[in-house]
Amino acid sequence: MRSWFKIATCLAAGLYLAPPANSMHWQRGSPVPPQLTERAPSLAADTHPERVIVAALTAVRQNRLDDANRLIDALLATRPNYRLAHLIKGDLLLARAQPLNQLGNATPTSADKLNDLRQEALMRLARYGAPTPTTQIPANLLQLSPSQEYAVVVDASSARIYVFRNDQGTPRYLADFYATIGKLGFGKSKEGDQRTPLGVYFVTGHMPRAELDQRYGVQAELYGVGAWPLSYPNEWDRQQGRTGHGIWLHGVPFDTYSRAPQASNGCVALSNADMSALAAMLKPGTPVVITPTIEWLKPAEWQVRQQAARAEIDAWRRDWESLDTPRYLSHYGRNFRVGNTDLNSWNAQKAQVNAGKRWAKVALNDLSLFFYPTADQPMLMANFEQDYRSDNLENQMRKRLYLQREQGDWKVVFEGAGR
Structure with missing residues (x-):
């Protein structure tokens, strides 16, 4: 039997040409099983539209056109602005006169718009061809702090958003949604490049539709139900010279159910x-990780990585607290820089400060840890409330550390206040 993933992969050449699966294991979150399509109206009302559209596409590919018709008609009755559903309906009408060979046979639309709809169908099918490993954890989420009730991971390559709840520091899968990213993909580096950034960001607030209307007028229609701004550019983006602003999570215009994967x-x-639905889990400080693809870890594998990352941060804290300056400074890499301060200036400054102290205590509270998504070398990001006390200074601040691999060891390459 050919696997669903292989079937979904070959859809790129023609969504209706792929051979049908002979059987399917139905589980929660799977498309509607064939034997239930006679209940299409109630299913379309009670089932997520994505599951219904995938079931309809599957029915077409299995030559169950009556089932597909019932599902699409019921879906359009509840989602009349679903353009992909209208495209499939046109094909089903054409199928009465001639065989179907690809999605969009009957639609007189531009090649770009047709390709957008085909790509959306492919992405939605792929979600069910390779089901989410709900018992596993993304490598990017190494630890959530008590203040972070939820975390969001955007898999940019698969146009998918995953939501996790915080179970005493461990992320647990909660839900996932289809999503749209930048027209030119991901890896944002400058203003106006139409790319979605890669990195770890935090929700900074909420802009309801009324506020968007007041600020942007008719342009606010682009954002649908509202917008949730993210903290792009973050400290590392600015350090790398990346520009741009206004990266948000938001809705879509009300005249369409969804947009293309890159739009x-x-x-x-x-x-x-x-x-x-996602908005109910977003508040200022909620982490949003945008990564090219998700590395899923079994719980035991995740625990090993989490403990290793925590050990690195705790060793940095202990060595700073010890006032053993050479040992403390050994945690900083040759690429360390904060503004105009390079490693040599940092070392001289810290040596001078430590020389004037008799004791120091450093506590890291509300700690969260992330394996930072990058296009080159691996990075860690630590986010925490720092409580520093010594015989001549007391200071509390929100701080971020960014660490890179250097000759097999993690080294701090940026340290500074977190917004």
């Missing part, structure tokens, strides 16, 4: 219904 100016967009 925004750099933001991450969801259908209005999905954005509203």
Whole structure:
């Protein structure tokens, strides 16, 4: 039997030409099983539209056109603005006169718009061809702090957003949604490049539709139910000279159910219904990791990586607290830089400060740890409330550390206040 993933992969050449699966294991989150399509109206009302559209595409590929018709008609009755569903409906009408060979046989639309809809169908099918490993954890989420009730991971390559709840520091899968990213993909580096950034960001607030209307007028229609701004550019982005602003999670125009996988100016967009569902889990400080692809770890593997990352941060804290300056400074890499301060200046400054102290205590509270998504060498990011006390200074601040691999060891390459 050919696997669902292989079937979904070959859809790029023609969504209706791929051979059908002979059987399917139905689980929660799977498309609607064939034997239930006679209940299409109630299913379309009670089931997520994505599951219904995938079931309809599957029915077409299995030559169950009556089932596909019932599903699409019921879906359009509840989601009349679902353009992909209209495209499939046109094909089903054409199928009465001639065989179907690819998605969009009957639609007189531009090649670009047709390709967008085909790509959306492919991405949605792929979600069910390779089901989410819900018992596993993304490598990017190494530890969530007590203040972070939820975390979001955007898999940019698969146009998918995953939501995790915080179970005493361990991320647990909660939900996932189809999403749109930048027109030119990901890896943002400058203003206006129409790419979605890669990195670890935090929700900074909420802009309801009324506020967007007041600020942007008719342009606010682009954002649908509202927008949730992210902290791009972060400290590392600015250090690397990346520019731009206004990277948000937001909805879509009300005249369409969803947009193509790559259609925004750099933001991450969801259908209005999905954005509203996600919004219930977003508040200022919620982490949003945008990564090219997700590395899924079994719980035991994740625990090993989490403990190793925590050990690195705790060793840095202990060695700073010890006032053993050479040992403390050994945690900083040759590429360390904060503004105009390079490693040599940092070392001289810290040696002078430590020389004037008799004791120091450093506590790291509300700690969260992330394996930072980059296009080159691996990075860690630590986010915490720092409580520093010594015989001549007391200081509390929100701080971020960024670490890179250097000759097999993690070294701090940026240290500074976190917004």
